[in-house]
Every structure is written in structure tokens, then in C-alpha cells.
Amino acid sequence: MTPRLLSLAVAAPPLAIVVWLFFLPFLSSAHLSFIRDGEWSLRNYALVWRLYKLDVLYTLGVSLLSLVLVIGIAALVCGYLRLVGHRVVEFLFKVPLFVPFVVVGHGMRVLLAPRGTLNSALAQVGLIDLGDPPSIAFTWAGIVIALVWKNLALAVLLVLGAYRAVDEAYLEAARNLGASTFRQIKDVLLPMAAPSLVVASAFMFTSMLASFSIPLMIGGGEPPQMLMVDVYYRINYQDDLGTANALGMVSYLFAMGVAGYYLRTITVRPV
């Protein structure tokens, strides 16, 4: 067997699995999104427009707000960790990396529900009235908090890595001219680490948009919902593959937009 054939033979089985269970289903969802009652039509998309346009906006809004919070907090926290250092905090921020999404969903549910542990604790100090407990879970705020909590770990890891790659000499030059910690972050670290921040943001935005288990567990029962929850309910409760796939296509389009933006940024970046 020639080396070329050998390497293709080695590549074939894993490729087959990914093509069979990712690329074919991907194409099939594109195909089925245009099929209604056994015929080609755009009615699935019409239905998405009629029923789910608010959900699409809601999904984008929740993802964008979570992303801004995650990146903003990470940019500042990492600046502190890079310039001053705090080993305990740095370790603590890694913990959520290893906590699965479903566990985050459940944990936040128990913590933030109207009768959750947070309200119990706040009532102890007299901050809230237990007769009419506020609910954070089952609202957009619950989803945002859970997404931020889970993704902050990854953001801190990536941004801190990028900050650490910035040569100490640039920071010393700024310090030498009298720059405060905040100014060093704003004027040196952030601009120099910007490409890595774009990469991290692009990746995290798609992952938030596509998040399923967290909104499934902590989102409200009423619309609007996150897109992935809509897809799941459409299949599970209405057995409506056409509309579910049309919703899926909408999510792919956003993902492709993000990927395109990401690719443009990394190719345009000066060498």
C-alpha cells in the first residue's frame, strides 16, 4: 500500500463518522427546512417569521449581553491578574471550566429560583420580602447570569493567555511614564491582545447562541425562548421537523456570519 493510500485509509473511519453524523444531518436540515407536507415550500420560514421573530431577537440580545459582560469582566479581571497577580482568584476562575453546562443550569435553578437559596439568604439579612420573592431564574437575567458564570472561565483563560504574551517591557515603559493599573490595561494590554479577544468573542458568541441545556433548565416557560429551546420544543411537543429545521437554519446563518467575521479578522490582521 502506498503512503498516500495508507493515510487515506487511516483517515477514512473517523471522517466517515463525522460526515455521516454531522455533515449529512447538516444538509438534511437545510433540505427539510424547505419541505412542508411533503412538498417544497417556504411555509416553514413563514412560520418562523410569524411565530419566532421575537425569539430570534431575544436570542441575539441575551447572547450579545452575555458576551459583552463576559469580555468586559474578563478584560478587567485579567488585567488585574496580569499586572498585580492573585493566585487564588486565578484558580477560582478555572473552576467553571470543569462544571458541565447541565450542572450549571441546575445549580443556577436552585440558587436563583423564587424559592431558591439566594432569596433565602437575602431574606435572612432582610433585603427581600419572602411573601413576594423576586425571581431571577426563569427570566432572561437567569440565562445571562448562567452563561456569564460558565463562559467567564474560558474568557479569563484565553484573555489572560493573550495578556501574558504581551512583553513586560511595554508595560514597564507605560509604568515608567506613570500609567496606573487601569491605564496599563486600557492603553497597552487591551489593544495588544485585541486579536485574541476577537477570536475568543467569536467563539463564545456562537456557543451562547447555540446554548441549549442552560436555557432549557433556567429559561421561563413563556415565550420568548432561546432558539435552541424552540427547536427542541418544536420537535418534542409538535413533531414539526420542518419548522424546527428552519429555526436551525436561522441559527446556522448567524454562526456563519460570526465565522465569516472571525476569518476576515484573522486574515486581515497584519503579519
Add this chain to the structure above:
Amino acid sequence: MPRPHPGTLIRATLRMAAGVFVAFIIFAPLSSLVIWSFTRKWFWPHPFPQELGLFYWRKVLEGDLFRALQSGFFIAVIVTVLTLLLTIPLAYLLARYPVPFKAAILLVFLLPHAFPQLPVFVNATTLLYRAHLAASVSGVVLIHMVGALVYAVWTMTAVFRSIPASLEEAAWNLGASRVKAFFTVAMPLATPGLIASTLLVFLYSFDEFTGTLLVGSPFVLTLPVYMYRTSVGYELQVASIAALILMVPGLLLLVVLERYLKSEYLSMFGRI
């Protein structure tokens, strides 16, 4: 003894406060799980559980939770072994040789990361159903392998790329065959990275939720799906115990391996 500068004292206090604050943020959802798992009775609106105990721990470890843990563990082991067998040779070839269509192959293993999984897996479930593999362990193993292969191909290719080619050339040069050089030089040097990658694959499969929920239902139950069911069914004690058990492998890894794992592997863990 010189008195510390007042600024130093303030700064030390602030640092401590920052640590405590972050610890609170991080542990708030996790500690709620711990409290609930030991709760026997907790009637609203009491601030604390009325009765604590191991009642639910004892109960669940004999029942469905244990079976879900068992089958989830079994599936994760199979997924890990199969993924290693398929990926190690491929990753080595991709790292070292001009494999035909290399860019296209790498792209195939990259794209699943860039798209939402759920709608794709919905259709994959249909395909598996047609192949009579839905609601079976084999079906769940296969759907897990899609994600597992994606992680493994990229991390393992990076591992082999990080080993200088000259180390193997030195062995060939002294008369070692390619196979011999692979096993005496490349493999021993790649082992730490391959272990990290293996743990990542295991953890991915053990924690996988979306694919298992779609493909495994109703017969194959793993811990994440079991936890989801109990949580939305308001069996909060049982769900909390399941959640705590689910966190064990990941937290063990974090504590044991945090020093040794390079950040690029760590960032992979964050995507589970």
C-alpha cells in the same frame, strides 16, 4: 519591628476581599447543590433546611441514578477507547506527512465547532433511527464520537506537531524503522499530551447532554440526562446529588492536573 505601611495593610485587605468575593460568586451555585443534596426536609419559607441527612444519598445510590452513572461511565469508556484508536494514527500522519487533502480533512474536523449542535443532532437522530441505532448504546456512542473526534484530532495533531521531527529522523538515521521510531521516540514523548487529550475526550462523553437526550431517549440514560429529568421534575435532592457526582471527574482533573495542563487543553475543557 518596623510597622507596615498603612497602604500595604489596606491593599492586603482588599486582596483578601477580592478573593472572598470571587469565591462567593464561583461557589454560590455549587454550594446550593451541596446544601440540597443533604436536605431531608426544607419547607418554604424557612431559610434553612428543617432536617439534614444522608437519606437521599443512600436512596439514590441504589436506584436509577446509579444505573445512569454506570451506563454513562461505560459509554464514556467505549467512546474514549474507540476515539484513541482512530485518532492517534491519523493525528500522527497529519502532523508529519503530506497527507492528501490535508487542509480539507482538518476543516471537516473543525466545522462542527462552528455550528450549533442541536439542530444537526436532531437530524442525525433521524439517520440513526433509520439505521436502527437510535435509543441504543451504539447510537449514543456514535453521536458522542462526533464531538470526541473533533476534540481529539485537533489536540492530538498539535501534540505530535510539538515534537521536533528531527528526534525521529535521528532514530531513522541510526537504523530504526519508522514503526520502531514511532514507538520508541514519538509515542513516549507524546504521552503526556495524549493523556490530557484522552481525559478531555472522556470528560466530553461523560458530560455530553444534547446528543444523549436526542439519540438515547427513552432507553439509554446517562447521568446528565438523568439529572436534567430529575431537576425539571423538581426532585431537587436527587438532581443535586447527580450534579455533584457529575462534577467529580472534572474537579479532580482541575485539582490534580491544573499545573500540568497547558492552557490550550484547558480551553478545550471549557467547551463541554
Add this chain to the structure above:
Amino acid sequence: MDVRVEGLVKRYGRVVALDGITIGFPSGGMTAILGPSGCGKTTLLRALAGFNPVDGGRIVFGAEDVTGLPPQARGTAMVFQQYALWPHMSVFDNVAYGLRLRKVPAAEVRARVEEVLHLVEIGQIAGVMQRRPGELSGGQQQRVALARALVVEPRVLLMDEPLSNLDAKVRQRLRAEVRRLQKRVGITTIYVTHDQEEALAIADTVILMNAGRVVQAGSPQDIYFRPENAFAAEFLGVSNQLAGTAEAGSLSVGAQRLPYTGPVRGSATLLFKATDATVIPDDLTTESGQALLRGTLEERLFLGSGYRHYVRIEGESVMVDGTEPVEAGPVTVRVPVEKLKIYAMASPEPVTDPARSTRTL
């Protein structure tokens, strides 16, 4: 073992790395392949080892054509630039690797490893053998790499810039040791380097390469004192370059004229080493056997061993070294005629007497 390559061609896509090289490496000798980075010298070495298949030509060891053989079957041993010592094996296991592949009995492996480590003068052999390569200094790692290559008694020893990662002092010392060791074991050795001083010091024969071709081959003295073209002269020392025009009987540099009897006509390049010239306060007396060029001394640097003068001649700045300082102002630069090399400009081929060609070895 006599090594020859004939018409060797290697391409990387559209880049020609080896452009039909034909050259011999004398048996038992130390040959240095010298050239700037990207000239093809490492490609040639890796082709000899069998790591890169070639696109044309033959490689012959003794009477055997090895062109199609894999690296395992060539019987070469290579010392790599970054040493390529296996970090997961002890020094002993590194050196013993080749012997164990050849199924040498354990007792003999031990004896031969110790012997070769002794040969490369690693010092405290018993202590060093059980350590990992990463725990050794760069110089010691280099000795281990050499021992690993020598212990299998290769037909040809290949060395790829083996000293380039060491600091200057260690490099100087190891240079002498490598040469002494090579003379002792007598293995045909091919040594790639970009450092002309190292090539001249270490080798019996120097092959100068540029752009995938052999520019000149010969003894170190030949290469240094009798460069055959502008590239060779430029590469082998701190050289000054002036543009001129040659005709029968005279050579003009700007407004100045020098007597000239050589074969070059038309645009020409004049080259001389900073150490070969002297600078004297302006005087216009002619001297036989000396080329005199007038200029202005602009700058003088103290180098410790002497002074370097920067003189502007016809708009070009040249360097002249001397032991005595000369004051700034109008000066004359004096170059012995036989040290002043004149080449036709933009001609890759040297213009020399064919009888003096050193191309055949």
C-alpha cells in the same frame, strides 16, 4: 568511504534548492559545506542522509549508489543542529540506541558506550550516563550527540551546524576538538556551517555554495586567499567593494585611474579586505606593486586590537584596519596589487585563469 553526488536536483514547489550539484567528498576527510542561509547546504546534507528524496541525480557512497535507499539503510550518522537528543531517555540510552537496534549484546553495548563517551571527552562518564540530556550543558549535549553518531561506526558522519547553538567560547574549544576527533577516527565527515571562520578552521576541504549551486571548492587557503568571484570574496571576510570600469591597461574608479593588466573588460567590481589595506596620510607618490586610492577619512573606531578607519572613496565608504590611528582628512588607501580582486560585474562565473581552478578535487 568516498562520497560523490552527480547532478543532484531538489525542488520545493517552484523553488530550486539544489540546482544540479556535482561534487566529491574525499574519503576520510573533513569537508565543510559553507554558504549563507537558504543556499541549499542543509538540503544537500539531508539528501545525503536520505531524509529528503531528490528530484534528480545520483548519490554514491564508495561504489554503491544509495540514491533510492531510505535513511535507515544508508549507514550515515547525523549530528543535528538542535542535537535531537531524546529527552525521555538517559544519556546512556541515547548513545546505546543505535547499538541496541543492531542487537549488540548488553555487555558490549555498555563497553562501547563508555568508550565513545570517553572519546568525546565528556568527563565524569559514570555520573553523566544516567542523566537526562536536558540536565546537561549545551557543550555536553553536543558531545553526547556526537557520541551517539560515532558509536555506530557510520560510513559517513554528517554534521548540521552542530556548534551554532553554543556560546562563542565553547564553540571555539569544541571546534578544535571536533577536528582532532575526526582525524583520530578517520570517518568521512561532511560539516555544514554558515560561519566562514568555522569552515576554514575545521575542514580539509571547503565547498562554498550559493543559490543551490557550488560556487567554489578547495582547500581553506584556496578559498580564503584566492576567491574566484565577487560572491566568494565577499562571503569570506570583511571586504570592501568598489565599482569601476576596466579596459586594457587601466582601471578607473570614479575619476581615479589604476594600472591594470587583467582580463576583465567593462563594468567591474573591485574587492579588498579591510586587513589587507593600509591608510596613509595623503601623499601622491606611486609605489610599484601597490594600488593607491585617494579618499577622505571620515571616522575612526578603536577596536582594542587596532583601529578601523572609514574612508570615503569616490562616494563609497570602505573600511581599513590598522594598528596606528590616522587623523581625519584627506588620505590615501594602499592595497597590494595581488590582494586587490577584480571581477566582471554581475557575472556569476569567476573570471580567472582556468589552470588555477580548484573545482576538481
